[in-house]
Amino acid sequence: MRSLIDIAELSLSEIDSLLNTANDIIENPAKYAEKCKGKKLATLFFEPSTRTRLSFEAAMYELGGNVLGFSEAQSSSSAKGESVADTAKTVSCYADIIAMRHPKEGAPLVASMNATVPVINAGDGGHNHPTQTLADLLTIKREKGGFDNLTVGFCGDLKFGRTVHSLITALRRYNNVKFIFISPNELRVPEYIRESLKQDNFEVFETTDLEAVMADLDVLYMTRVQRERFFNEEEYLRLKDSYILTPEKLETAKQSLSVMHPLPRVNEISVAIDSDPRACYFKQVLNGKYMRMALILMLLEVK
Amino acid sequence: MTVDTIKNGIVIDHITAGLGMKIYSLLRLDELDCSVAFIKNAPSRKMGKKDIIKIDADIDLKADILGYIDPDVTVNIIKDGNIIEKKQIALPQKLENVIVCKNPRCITTTEQELPQVFKLTDKEKRVYRCIYCESKAK
Numbered sequence: 001m002r003s004l005i006d007i008a009e010l011s012l013s014e015i016d017s018l019l020n021t022a023n024d025i026i027e028n029p030a031k032y033a034e035k036c037k038g039k040k041l042a043t044l045f046f047e048p049s050t051r052t053r054l055s056f057e058a059a060m061y062e063l064g065g066n067v068l069g070f071s072e073a074q075s076s077s078s079a080k081g082e083s084v085a086d087t088a089k090t091v092s093c094y095a096d097i098i099a100m101r102h103p104k105e106g107a108p109l110v111a112s113m114n115a116t117v118p119v120i121n122a123g124d125g126g127h128n129h130p131t132q133t134l135a136d137l138l139t140i141k142r143e144k145g146g147f148d149n150l151t152v153g154f155c156g157d158l159k160f161g162r163t164v165h166s167l168i169t170a171l172r173r174y175n176n177v178k179f180i181f182i183s184p185n186e187l188r189v190p191e192y193i194r195e196s197l198k199q200d201n202f203e204v205f206e207t208t209d210l211e212a213v214m215a216d217l218d219v220l221y222m223t224r225v226q227r228e229r230f231f232n233e234e235e236y237l238r239l240k241d242s243y244i245l246t247p248e249k250l251e252t253a254k255q256s257l258s259v260m261h262p263l264p265r266v267n268e269i270s271v272a273i274d275s276d277p278r279a280c281y282f283k284q285v286l287n288g289k290y291m292r293m294a295l296i297l298m299l300l301e302v303k
Numbered sequence: 304m305t306v307d308t309i310k311n312g313i314v315i316d317h318i319t320a321g322l323g324m325k326i327y328s329l330l331r332l333d334e335l336d337c338s339v340a341f342i343k344n345a346p347s348r349k350m351g352k353k354d355i356i357k358i359d360a361d362i363d364l365k366a367d368i369l370g371y372i373d374p375d376v377t378v379n380i381i382k383d384g385n386i387i388e389k390k391q392i393a394l395p396q397k398l399e400n401v402i403v404c405k406n407p408r409c410i411t412t413t414e415q416e417l418p419q420v421f422k423l424t425d426k427e428k429r430v431y432r433c434i435y436c437e438s439k440a441k
Contacts, residue, residue: 106435
């Protein structure tokens with residue numbers, strides 16, 4: 001039995017196989033319509049989410065399975081003080097697989113240590129979000145054809161942006177990927193990530209100026225400054241509008257650029273960009289569902 | 304200064320000067336009933352000065368704590384007044400309930416019955432990270 005807590009747990013060949021399965025699901029959805037018949041997915045969301053939870057649920061329904069769960073901590077026994085470990089043991093009695101989102105970092109790992117069914121980390125605080133990364137990887141693969149030799153710019157909240165951390169972990173395993181980190185000083189990518197990239201001889205270029213690096217980018221991964229990660233409202237208000245992507249700012253960008261965003265967005269990408277062919281963020285949403293379908297099949301060992 | 308030799312017990316030698324007290328308290332040697340000698344700034348040919356701890360009983364020494372604080376120490380096991388074993392302590396791969404995660408967003412801050420587990424992620428720089436949130440041990 002296997003869980004997915006961190007994207008690094010998947011080998012390159014496993015990621016390849018998930019990408020191939022997702023592409024096959026896109027081509028032949030009918031083939032997969034009953035693959036999980038009789039199986040149940042529990043979505044345990046201790047933190048609000050629209051996309052990830054609905055994406056998991058849609059994924060399981062499209063595989064012919066069923067879904068149960070809760071969408072906020074207040075409607076679960078954790079409001080009575082139940083531990084993550086006990087919740088995981090309990091839900092293992094009802095479901096064949098668990099998708100868990102939790103505001104505390106490491107909670108899905110604790111769940112996986114105690115559950116008797118596979119656990120998927122659907123986001124833990126500012127730490128990791130591996131299934132968003134799978135969605136991002138499928139999007140990059142479909143838009144760019146592969147991952148080698150790409151220059152990828154990450155912009156916005158790189159400190160608490162768990163999708164950023166997971167995507168860096170995934171992309172660093174491909175050849176000659178260049179990372180450009182664009183953020184205010186207060187929201188720089190965590191020291192442990194910078195440190196480990198440097199240790200592995202990656203060139204880490206950090207800047208506060210998005211326009212200065214725009215022309216170099218093959219992929220621009222925008223992120224939202226997340227109010228819920230700040231202990232101090234004043235600091236959030238000061239930083240929230242650090243980067244707003246507008247059509248004017250895209251003028252120097254390559255025609256082949258892919259603009260990505262894990263969503264939800266607030267105002268960091270102007271709506272005017274939605275109709276630009278370089279905008280990929282709604283494709284990411286759809287790709288996320290296909291990759292979650294592929295992942296559920298893999299973890300449930302459904303052939 | 305002379306301290307009596309011990310008959311059966313343990314001598315923790317070559318402790319980096321200044322770290323002896325930390326080892327003494329983390330190993331909870333103050334809770335032992337037997338004689339314990341703590342020698343600070345003892346002269347050492349190799350190190351200039353060193354700390355030494357002598358424990359007059361054969362206790363179960365927590366090597367992970369020792370290795371985390373000072374991996375260069377030597378542990379001498381004494382039986383009938385003779386050194387029967389000299390142990391070099393290595394940097395432990397894992398620390399369990401030795402240090403506490405300081406990240407306010409870590410699951411260990413709300414679920415306090417969870418064991419505090421840290422893994423060695425950079426041997427050269429002696430970096431340990433929490434297994435739950437990956438924060439660096441401070």
